[in-house]
Amino acid sequence: MSPEALKAESMTKRYGEVVAVDHVDLRVPSGSIFGLLGPNGAGKTTIIKLLTGLTPLTEGRAWVAGYDVEAKPLEVKRRVGWVAAEVILDDDLSAWENLWLQAKLQRLEEWKGRAEQLLRYFSLWDRRQSRVREFSTGMRKKLEIALALLHQPEVIFMDEPTIGLDPNTRRMLWDFIRGVNREFGVTLLLTTHYIEEADALCQQIAIMDHGHFVAQGTPAELKCRIQADFIELETSETIPAEQLREVPGVREVRSQGRAWLLRVGSAEETLPRLLSLLRPETIRRIHVEKPSLETVFLDVTGRRLDEGEDVPDIRKFYLNVRRARQ
Numbered sequence: 001m002s003p004e005a006l007k008a009e010s011m012t013k014r015y016g017e018v019v020a021v022d023h024v025d026l027r028v029p030s031g032s033i034f035g036l037l038g039p040n041g042a043g044k045t046t047i048i049k050l051l052t053g054l055t056p057l058t059e060g061r062a063w064v065a066g067y068d069v070e071a072k073p074l075e076v077k078r079r080v081g082w083v084a085a086e087v088i089l090d091d092d093l094s095a096w097e098n099l100w101l102q103a104k105l106q107r108l109e110e111w112k113g114r115a116e117q118l119l120r121y122f123s124l125w126d127r128r129q130s131r132v133r134e135f136s137t138g139m140r141k142k143l144e145i146a147l148a149l150l151h152q153p154e155v156i157f158m159d160e161p162t163i164g165l166d167p168n169t170r171r172m173l174w175d176f177i178r179g180v181n182r183e184f185g186v187t188l189l190l191t192t193h194y195i196e197e198a199d200a201l202c203q204q205i206a207i208m209d210h211g212h213f214v215a216q217g218t219p220a221e222l223k224c225r226i227q228a229d230f231i232e233l234e235t236s237e238t239i240p241a242e243q244l245r246e247v248p249g250v251r252e253v254r255s256q257g258r259a260w261l262l263r264v265g266s267a268e269e270t271l272p273r274l275l276s277l278l279r280p281e282t283i284r285r286i287h288v289e290k291p292s293l294e295t296v297f298l299d300v301t302g303r304r305l306d307e308g309e310d311v312p313d314i315r316k317f318y319l320n321v322r323r324a325r326q
C-alpha cells in the first residue's frame, strides 16, 4: 500500500473562465480521514472528479494509491469508491439486488460474502429483501456506502455524506463512517460544509474557498492558529469604527452589514470595556465565539461558512419526489 493514498501537485481545473480548482497541493496519508470543508461552489466536488478521473486535469498531476490518475486511470478506478451526494440507488430493487447490480456493473465474481459482511455491518442484513423505496434516508445512505465498499477499494470519496439528514441520523452515520475507516482500513476523503462534521470525523482538514486551500491542518491546529475570540455586536445606533478600535484588547474591527465583528485577545477582558462604551438600551445583540473551525473559516475568508447560503436538502427532496410518484 502506498504511504500516501492521495497526492496532488498544483492540481488545477478550469471550466472556461471559471477556475474551479486552482493549483492545489494535497497529501492524504493512507488510513486517514481527510475533510474538504467549504461553501457551495468552493471546488470540493471538482477535486473528487479530478482524483477519480471523471474529469481531466487542466494543469498539475495527481496520484491515487500511488497511481497517476491520467496515466493509469483503470488502476485508479479499481481502487476507489465514490459515495455521491445524489441518490444512486434503484428504488424498485431490494438492498440485495442493488448490491447484485453493483457487482454486475463492476464485473465482480466473488461478491456475495462481502455483500453479506457489509449488510451485517450496516445493520441492513434483516432488510436485504426489502425494496429500497421502503428505506429511510439514513438506511439509504448506509446502503450507498455499502455499494461503494463492495469492490474493496483503498480509498472512498464521500461527497457531502450527511447533507439534509437530521442530527440523530447524521451522528449515527458518523459512527459508521469512522468504522469504515477503522474496521475496513479504507482511506476517506469527504467533503462537507458542516463544520461539526469535519471536526468530529477528520484527522486533517483543508478549508476551501474559490478553488484554493486557504488553511490546512488538524482540527486542533486550525483552531490554535486563531488565538483570538470573536465578538459580534449589533446596536441600534451607529458606533464609529475608530471608537471600537481604541478599546483595549480589540485587534481588528470588521463591519458585517449593520453589525460589527471584533477580533479580540480575550472576550472576558474586552467585553466589560466594550459595554462601558455603549448605552445598554442600544444593544441589540452581542455574541461571543471562542476559537472553533467556524472562527477559523471566518478568519481566513472574512465570511461565515453558511453566510448567504441556502443549503439544499437534496436527499429529502429526492425522497419526497420518489414518494410523490408512488
Ligand code: ATP
Binding pocket: 015, 018, 019, 020, 038, 039, 040, 041, 042, 043, 044, 045, 046, 047
Ligand atoms: P457544492 O457543495 O455546491 O457541490 P463544490 O465546492 O463541490 O460545491 P464544485 O461543484 O466543485 O463546488 O464547483 C466549483 C466551481 O466550478 C463552481 O463555480 C461551479 O459552478 C463550477 N463548475 C463545476 N462543474 C462545472 C461544469 N461541469 N461546467 C462548468 N462549471 C462547473
